[in-house]
Amino acid sequence: xxxxxxxxxxxxxxxxxxxxxxxxxxxxxxxxxxxxxxxxxxxxxxxxxxxxxxxxxxxxxxxxxxxxxxxxxxxxxxxxxxxxxxxxxxxxxxxxxxxxxxxxxxxxxxxxxxxxxxxxxxxxxxxxxxxxxxxxxxxxxxxxxxxxxxxxxxxxxxxxxxxxxxxxxxxxxxxxxxxxxxxxxxxxxxxxxxxxxxxxxxxxxxxxxxxxxxxxxxxxxxxxxxxxxxxxxxxxxxxxxxxxxxxxxxxxxxxxxxxxxxxxxxxxxxxxxxxxxxxxxxxxxxxxxxxxxxxxxxxxxxxxxxxxxxxxxxxxxxxxxx
Numbered sequence: 001x002x003x004x005x006x007x008x009x010x011x012x013x014x015x016x017x018x019x020x021x022x023x024x025x026x027x028x029x030x031x032x033x034x035x036x037x038x039x040x041x042x043x044x045x046x047x048x049x050x051x052x053x054x055x056x057x058x059x060x061x062x063x064x065x066x067x068x069x070x071x072x073x074x075x076x077x078x079x080x081x082x083x084x085x086x087x088x089x090x091x092x093x094x095x096x097x098x099x100x101x102x103x104x105x106x107x108x109x110x111x112x113x114x115x116x117x118x119x120x121x122x123x124x125x126x127x128x129x130x131x132x133x134x135x136x137x138x139x140x141x142x143x144x145x146x147x148x149x150x151x152x153x154x155x156x157x158x159x160x161x162x163x164x165x166x167x168x169x170x171x172x173x174x175x176x177x178x179x180x181x182x183x184x185x186x187x188x189x190x191x192x193x194x195x196x197x198x199x200x201x202x203x204x205x206x207x208x209x210x211x212x213x214x215x216x217x218x219x220x221x222x223x224x225x226x227x228x229x230x231x232x233x234x235x236x237x238x239x240x241x242x243x244x245x246x247x248x249x250x251x252x253x254x255x256x257x258x259x260x261x262x263x264x265x266x267x268x269x270x271x272x273x274x275x276x277x278x279x280x281x282x283x284x285x286x287x288x289x290x291x292x293x294x295x296x297x298x299x300x301x302x303x304x305x306x307x308x309x310x311x312x313x314x315x316x317x318x319x320x321x322x
């Protein structure tokens with residue numbers, strides 16, 4: 001019987017950041033898991049050791065404790081912020097090891113890179129009823145000085161948003177107003193060997209809608225509006241977050257995701273520019289935060305959504321082990 005949920009997460013946070021995320025969702029995850037008679041823990045890749053002297057009977061230990069496919073599942077979403085870069089390869093190879101050792105991974109290992117890279121997601125979902133936002137991806141390297149990327153941005157409309165292809169939390173986003181800005185941003189990204197994607201800027205009135213799908217069902221929709229004067233939605237720049245009903249225009253996309261990605265849990269992010277809808281990206285481990293801790297309704301939605309997510313993991317694990 002499933003008893004343990006292990007999040008594979010690089011232990012690279014600062015003490016301040018760790019406390020922030022713990023208050024925002026990690027602690028609530030642990031509380032809700034306990035209510036469901038499950039344990040929940042963040043696990044670093046290096047905390048997992050595997051004894052496969054007998055390949056037919058691998059023994060997996062987490063911080064020295066034996067865990068089995070019957071009692072434990074691992075959440076295997078890829079985390080790739082700059083300070084986690086050293087862990088990326090270890091994360092990916094560990095996912096493969098655990099999969100081969102017979103563990104249930106509700107986020108399939110093969111999906112890790114597909115969902116981490118914004119353009120890979122766009123290409124994978126190119127036939128979504130809500131069209132993916134047009135995207136150009138450029139990987140700045142040692143030969144950036146030769147401007148080989150120029151033909152790839154020849155048709156890019158300006159202004160354009162520049163984003164790291166695999167980061168999260170709205171970090172690293174900048175506005176490029178012309179090819180000279182693109183050159184400058186690529187030069188900065190070159191210092192961190194960070195691939196960038198460039199997308200048409202839809203305007204500072206663009207609203208982000210995150211749809212939380214549990215076993216294909218849209219259980220909640222989180223609206224994220226930009227703050228006054230902000231170029232894009234981010235809570236730290238005054239963005240407004242609140243739950244709302246699923247817009248009817250997104251229902252065909254929900255049905256599409258149900259068939260295309262039959263997963264226990266998935267977040268799909270959409271943008272509305274005032275006239276049209278666009279598919280922005282997907283996240284297999286999109287955080288479930290409470291947009292207003294003073295609102296009993298917001299707290300209820302957060303906790304019920306977390307509980308539904310964990311229950312879906314439990315059902316998936318039961319099917320997998322049976």
